[in-house]
Every structure is written in C-alpha cells, then in structure tokens.
Amino acid sequence: MNAIHATEAARQPVIEVRDLVNRFGTQLVHDHLNLDVYRGEILGVVGGSGTGKSVLLRTIIGLVRPESGSVRVFGEDLLALPAERRSMVERRFGVLFQSGALFSSLTVAENVALPLIEHAGLPRPDAERLAGVKLALAGLPIDAAGKYPSQLSGGMIKRAALARSLALDPEILFLDEPTAGLDPISAAAFDSLIVTLQNALGLTVFLVTHDLDTLYTTCDRVAVLSQHRVLAAAPIDEVAATDDPWVQAYFHGPRGRAALQSAHAGRKD
Amino acid sequence: MTESPPGRAQVVRDAQASRLMISGDWTLPHYVQLQHLMATVSKDVDTNTVIDAKNLGALDTSGAMVIAQWLGSARAQELALDVSIPAPRRALLKTVADAMNTYCQPLPRERRSTASILLERIGQAVVSSWKQTLKLLGFIGMVLQAIAATIWRPRRWRVTALVSHIEQTGLDAVPILSLLSFMVGAVVAFLGATALATYGASVFVVDLIGFAFLREFGVLLTAILLAGRTASAFTAQIGSMKAREEIDAIRTLGLDPIELLVLPRVLALLIALPLLTFIAMLTGIVGGAVVCLSVLKMSLSMFISMFRDDMSVTQFLVGMAKAPVFAFLIGVIGCMEGFKVSGSAQSVGEHTTSAVVQSIFVVILMDATAALFYMEMGW
CATH class of the missing domain: 3.40.50.300 (P-loop containing nucleotide triphosphate hydrolases)
Known part of the structure; x- marks a missing residue:
C-alpha cells in the first residue's frame, strides 16, 4: 500500500x-x-x-x-x-493507550485542546476550534465534542483518544x-x-x-x-x-x- | 520541533489578476500569527484570486486548517488539486478541508444571570439533600434486612472478611487514637485546672475529666476519627470496584453486594468502634491524670479515690451506648457513598469527601440528640 x-x-x-x-x-x-x-x-x-x-x-x-x-x-x-x-x-510522538486514557474530568474537546494549550500555548478558543477539527479528522460526530468520556461508546473513546494523540501533529x-x-x-x-x-x-x-x-x-x-x-x-x-x-x-x-x-x-x- | 520561519501570505496584484502567494512554514508553533495574518490578507482575496503555494514550506493540520478556514473549504479543495504542491501536502489539505465540512464544534456555553444560577443551585441543593436522606434511609433498610437474613445462617457469615476489616478499622487505628485522646485529655485537664483554680476547686478537674471522657469525648473522638479514616476508605474501596464494574459482576454472579461487601464492613465497625471507644476513654483519662499529677501536684491515690467516689457505671454505659449507633451510621454512609460512584476518578474523590462530611455531621447530630435525651431522662 x-x-x-x-x-x-x-x-x-x-x-x-x-x-x-x-x-x-x-x-x-x-x-x-x-x-x-x-x-x-x-x-x-x-x-x-x-x-x-x-x-x-x-x-x-x-x-x-x-x-x-x-x-x-x-x-x-x-x-x-x-x-x-x-x-x-x-x-x-502521540500515544493511543489501550483503553483510551482520556481524562475523565474533561470533555472530549478539552481533552484534545489540553496539549494545544499547554505545549503550543494557544488561547483557549483557538485550541478548542483546532480540537474540533482534529475530532472531525478522527471521524467523531459533531455532538461528541461537549460530552464527557463516560458518555461515549468504546469506538468513540478510541477515536477521541486518537484525536488527542494527533493534537500536536x-x-x-x-x-x-x-x-x-x-x-x-x-x-x-x-x-x-x-x-x-x-x-x-x-x-x-x-x-x-x-x-x-x-x-x-x-x-x-x-x-x-x-x-x-x-x-x-x-x-x-x-x-x-x-x-x-x-x-x-x-x-x-x-x-x-x-x-x-x-x-x-x-x-x- | 525545530525553529523555522513562520508562514507568509500576501496578495500580489498585476494587470490581469491578483495572486495570493503562500510561503514558509504553516505549522502549530506559528498558529496564532497565521490566524492574524490570514484575517488581514483574506479581505483582499476574491473568487478570481489565483492561489500560489509553490513556495509552501512545512505544513501540518493546524496550518492546513488556517488555510481552509479563511479561504473556505471549497478553495482548499481546489488547492489540493494543484500539482505544483507535493502529493503528501495535497493529501493533508484535502483531508483537513473534508474534516472542516463536518467540523466538530464545541457546544457554546449558556450565559445566564448570577441570581438565577444562585436560585437554581439552592433549589438543587435542597432537592438533593432530601433525596440523599431518603437514599440513606433506604440503604439502612437494605443493610438491616441483609443482617436479618444472614444472622440465622452461620454458613453465610464472612468471617475472614470480617476479621480483616476489624484489623484495618480497629487494630490499625489504635496508635493514632490513643495519642489523640491522650492529648485531648491533657488539654481538658489544663483548661479545667485554669478555670477551676479561680474558685479554689482545682480538685474537681478529676470529675471534669471523668465526665467528659466517659460520657462524650471517648466516643465522639473515636467516631470522628473513624469517620475520617474508615468511612473514606470504605467509599474509595467500594467506589473503585463500582467504577471497574466489579459490583455489576458480583450481581450477575447471583451474589448480593450488600451481603458480600457492606455487611463485613459494617459489622467490623460495630465491633471495632466500641472497643476503640473504651481505649479512647482510658487514654483520655490517663492524659488527664498525668496533668493532674505533674501540674496540680495531686497524688495518684487521691485521683483514684475521687474518681471512684464521683463516677458511676452509668456514666460509662451512657457513653458506650452511643458507640454502636455511631459505628452503624459511619459504616453505612461510607458504603452507600461507594455505591453512588459513577465511572470517573473524580467521582470517587467527590463521594469520598461526601462520605466523610456526612458521617461527621450525622455523628455530631446524633450525639447532640443523645445528650438532650439523657438530660431529660436524668442519667
């Protein structure tokens, strides 16, 4: 391939x-x-x-x-x-852990935005917009961004975790x-x-x-x-x-x- | 990430058309500058503008997003077909432009006035404390029912678990409890000596210590210590089992989580707390006695004879009678909060805090009620 x-x-x-x-x-x-x-x-x-x-x-x-x-x-x-x-x-490098390892106290969008805010120093609105694009890249539906990890299905958790591992390119x-x-x-x-x-x-x-x-x-x-x-x-x-x-x-x-x-x-x- | 020149974009106009020249690195470290840059440049871009990205340096998803955001994903799609850009870049542009179409937008936060939020919070707190009381009563009922169901069948007694919990909640708490109540005993004696010296009644410090520890402090100190130490442990243990679906597994195996997890813990506390109370009474009185002997220059025989003359077994029994009640409440609240944990790590923390706060509150409330009752009864 x-x-x-x-x-x-x-x-x-x-x-x-x-x-x-x-x-x-x-x-x-x-x-x-x-x-x-x-x-x-x-x-x-x-x-x-x-x-x-x-x-x-x-x-x-x-x-x-x-x-x-x-x-x-x-x-x-x-x-x-x-x-x-x-x-x-x-x-x-980005890591996708076996069970996702999403931070359970943050929403999916905040999970992805966290490394962007911490490492790339982006302002929060920018980071969340970029996080939205990463989530879309990982194939998550629009309404998933505001949810907490405990509200997601197994497949969606994997996708959200993939989006987070891709956060810093x-x-x-x-x-x-x-x-x-x-x-x-x-x-x-x-x-x-x-x-x-x-x-x-x-x-x-x-x-x-x-x-x-x-x-x-x-x-x-x-x-x-x-x-x-x-x-x-x-x-x-x-x-x-x-x-x-x-x-x-x-x-x-x-x-x-x-x-x-x-x-x-x-x-x- | 190596330092590289930030991306540049400028509109060049010549006779026939305008061209948007994109060059440099369009990457995450330059994200904020690129946003500002495109915000100004994109005003001059219209549908006839030719986009020229021959000199584009590095490109990542954030850079591609900036391009797609300001030029619109349709233009970005067109750009993705431009053969002057290397194939991987074009693939990236196309993927991001596609993703922008199904853009995953965080829900906007609702804005409301502080007063209405305050009222809503108060309302919620009242409703939830009412529900909480109902749940506690329901849970107490379930535990009592489980006790009644198992007490006649010694085969279903979980002796190993019971003994292990007695060790953890009782034996392991002895050193800290002894030290604590010894020191409180000494403090009470000091306080009494200072206050009573004014009336020349320093000897009655003995009565003060005796009454305080036999009736109140022995059991109260123990209960508060165990509320902090044991109720939280119960919540954390059962809570993390709940979070990892272990409780559900127990249920599907046809077992009763109340009988398996709650009964040994509550029974262990019912046994351990009265024993610890007795130790707390003893060490508290010893702490008081040490102050009496060393500071008030009282003789040991005098301390003992005063203690024997003025204290009755009633004082001891009145204090001790409260211990099982406190033990039951602390154990039940600790376990119940554990069952209320849901999925996340934060939830375990919240319910552990709640277990400690509730059990201390309930202990003090019951103690006050008991004091009123004893006073009316003249005990």
Whole structure:
C-alpha cells in the first residue's frame, strides 16, 4: 500500500531498539531484543498474550526503564535526556493507550485542546476550534465534542483518544491495540482511518495489535515477538512464510486464512 | 520541533489578476500569527484570486486548517488539486478541508444571570439533600434486612472478611487514637485546672475529666476519627470496584453486594468502634491524670479515690451506648457513598469527601440528640 512511501524515505530509522532486556522480578520479558522502525511506515507488532508487546511500546515511549540495552527515538536516548529536552522529543510522538486514557474530568474537546494549550500555548478558543477539527479528522460526530468520556461508546473513546494523540501533529504514532473491543465495522473503519491519516500526515505508526485484519489492511511491515525477542520483521507475506510453529499457527490458522482471503479480495477490488 | 520561519501570505496584484502567494512554514508553533495574518490578507482575496503555494514550506493540520478556514473549504479543495504542491501536502489539505465540512464544534456555553444560577443551585441543593436522606434511609433498610437474613445462617457469615476489616478499622487505628485522646485529655485537664483554680476547686478537674471522657469525648473522638479514616476508605474501596464494574459482576454472579461487601464492613465497625471507644476513654483519662499529677501536684491515690467516689457505671454505659449507633451510621454512609460512584476518578474523590462530611455531621447530630435525651431522662 505504502511501498512507494517507504522506499523513497531511504529506510531511515526513527526508532532503534538495541539489545533491550526487560525483566519483572524473575520473569524475563525481553532478552536482547532488536528492532528498527523506519520513517513513514506502519509497523505492526504481533505476538501471543504476555510476550511483552505493550511493554515494548511502553519502553520505547519511556514509561518503562529497561534493565539494559538502548532505545533511541529520533536518534536520542530518551532516558538519558534531561527533562526539558525529553519533553521536546515526547511532543513529537502521540500515544493511543489501550483503553483510551482520556481524562475523565474533561470533555472530549478539552481533552484534545489540553496539549494545544499547554505545549503550543494557544488561547483557549483557538485550541478548542483546532480540537474540533482534529475530532472531525478522527471521524467523531459533531455532538461528541461537549460530552464527557463516560458518555461515549468504546469506538468513540478510541477515536477521541486518537484525536488527542494527533493534537500536536506527531511524527510517530503509537497505537496499543486500537481495534480491540470494537465491532468489526468500527474496526475496519478505524483501520482505514489510520491509513488515511498516515498518508495525509506522513506519520510513522507503531501498531501493537492482535487483529489479523488490521495487519493485512494497514501494515507495511510486521514484527513478530516470540521467545523474548523479535522473531521476524518483514512485509506480512514474508513473515507469514517464516518456518516457526507460532507464526504458522497465527497466520495459517482458521482466522489467519480468513483474514488473508478477505485482504486479497480487497486488493482485487 | 525545530525553529523555522513562520508562514507568509500576501496578495500580489498585476494587470490581469491578483495572486495570493503562500510561503514558509504553516505549522502549530506559528498558529496564532497565521490566524492574524490570514484575517488581514483574506479581505483582499476574491473568487478570481489565483492561489500560489509553490513556495509552501512545512505544513501540518493546524496550518492546513488556517488555510481552509479563511479561504473556505471549497478553495482548499481546489488547492489540493494543484500539482505544483507535493502529493503528501495535497493529501493533508484535502483531508483537513473534508474534516472542516463536518467540523466538530464545541457546544457554546449558556450565559445566564448570577441570581438565577444562585436560585437554581439552592433549589438543587435542597432537592438533593432530601433525596440523599431518603437514599440513606433506604440503604439502612437494605443493610438491616441483609443482617436479618444472614444472622440465622452461620454458613453465610464472612468471617475472614470480617476479621480483616476489624484489623484495618480497629487494630490499625489504635496508635493514632490513643495519642489523640491522650492529648485531648491533657488539654481538658489544663483548661479545667485554669478555670477551676479561680474558685479554689482545682480538685474537681478529676470529675471534669471523668465526665467528659466517659460520657462524650471517648466516643465522639473515636467516631470522628473513624469517620475520617474508615468511612473514606470504605467509599474509595467500594467506589473503585463500582467504577471497574466489579459490583455489576458480583450481581450477575447471583451474589448480593450488600451481603458480600457492606455487611463485613459494617459489622467490623460495630465491633471495632466500641472497643476503640473504651481505649479512647482510658487514654483520655490517663492524659488527664498525668496533668493532674505533674501540674496540680495531686497524688495518684487521691485521683483514684475521687474518681471512684464521683463516677458511676452509668456514666460509662451512657457513653458506650452511643458507640454502636455511631459505628452503624459511619459504616453505612461510607458504603452507600461507594455505591453512588459513577465511572470517573473524580467521582470517587467527590463521594469520598461526601462520605466523610456526612458521617461527621450525622455523628455530631446524633450525639447532640443523645445528650438532650439523657438530660431529660436524668442519667
């Protein structure tokens, strides 16, 4: 889909993970894990439950301090930076948390306007107008802006959270299971929304997911996390051909075959 | 974000037509300047103006929004077809211009006079306090009914939960409560000594301490401390369970949340509060005695003999009788506020505050009522 995009960017890595080791107590999560994410691509990260997909995401955005190894985002080691510089880097990425993590005491519009007011220093009316446009970009209906998160459905919460993660026009977007808990129609709409926004805004997307349809429809490359490291990171057809029992079961199980068929059918259209 | 020259826009007129030249970076850091700039420039733009964006630098959603806002989304759509602009920019312009059509506008806030808002708030407060009282009475009824239903069936007693709550609400509160009532005892003794010295009746400080702690302060201090410490804990515990749908899960499993969550807590308080009251009485009297011995130079035997002559068991019983009532009310209010929590984190905070305020209020109200009643009865 975005093959042209990826090649012309000359494979410039924006995220470099090297020899990452994460451990919770005695439980080893990552063992010398290496991963590159290139500018302008959508990278899907898959793996069984408990293989540390979310932990990897949280390590990259600096919420988890790794035991050893380095994580570089835009060529800078987040954990080694002083707080001010780190905040500058953090403004260049947007994060969509698994359950949205919208601030429950603010309306949806205020949630999106908050980073605009705090970081970009916009006056409130301007920030709320811009927030309205971001919400429209994320596909929320007009009356949603004044509502509180507790009044929204699951799909709308994801969209509102996406609008907030896009507030500062990030270069990298981190999505933690964006389609989990959505009905198939909303999930498909969310997938195409991500592709549209990625094309329009030139985003690099780091996507943690379980959803095979999302992988087939959106991702340029897929990284498989297994046995504490990245087993393969390549375009989906290559990954699916990898000779590993888990990968085989994942991509060629009943759900995998169904997703593949629908993806091929989609491409012919 | 690297510093870059802000975007520029100017209208150039030549013989045939006017051209709007757009250049520089149209990004979020320059948003405010760009708004001002377009506000002045767009006056000179009419339908015949040619838009020239060949020299456009960086562009993000906020910049695209400014363009679409002042030129209208139809013009922005046209601009999105201009091949002199790189493809990603055009895609961005088109996406934002489309989004502007379905523009998601925050609802305007209603403006009303202060007087009408004030009246409305007062009205709401009256109605809600009435509803609150009804709810409290209803909840007390539910708890009493659950007690009546389980008391005859020892198999349904939640002994483990009960013991754990007794530890948390009772045992863990002993140090702070002892210290508190020791110090209040000392303060009361000082006050009494100063006031009574004028009449040469300093010895009656013993009676003052005895009456104060046996009848009022022992139970009142304990109840207020537990209202702050335990009612809030109950609300927060049950409230966050409510927020995470755990209460709903209990219901759908065919279990009774009142029996499972409220009964052990209320019963634990019913057991712990009288015991704590007894400790508070003791430490308060000890605090008073220490002042009597050290400041008033009274002998210990004199303190004890005066105490024994003037105090009766009635004083102790009168004070103690209030403890279970306070315990029940504090426990019920704490749990009830927990059940009223809805979804958000803020709601947990609001109801925790409300639980503490209400239970302290109810405790003091009941205490005053009891004092009147005891006085009429001559106890």
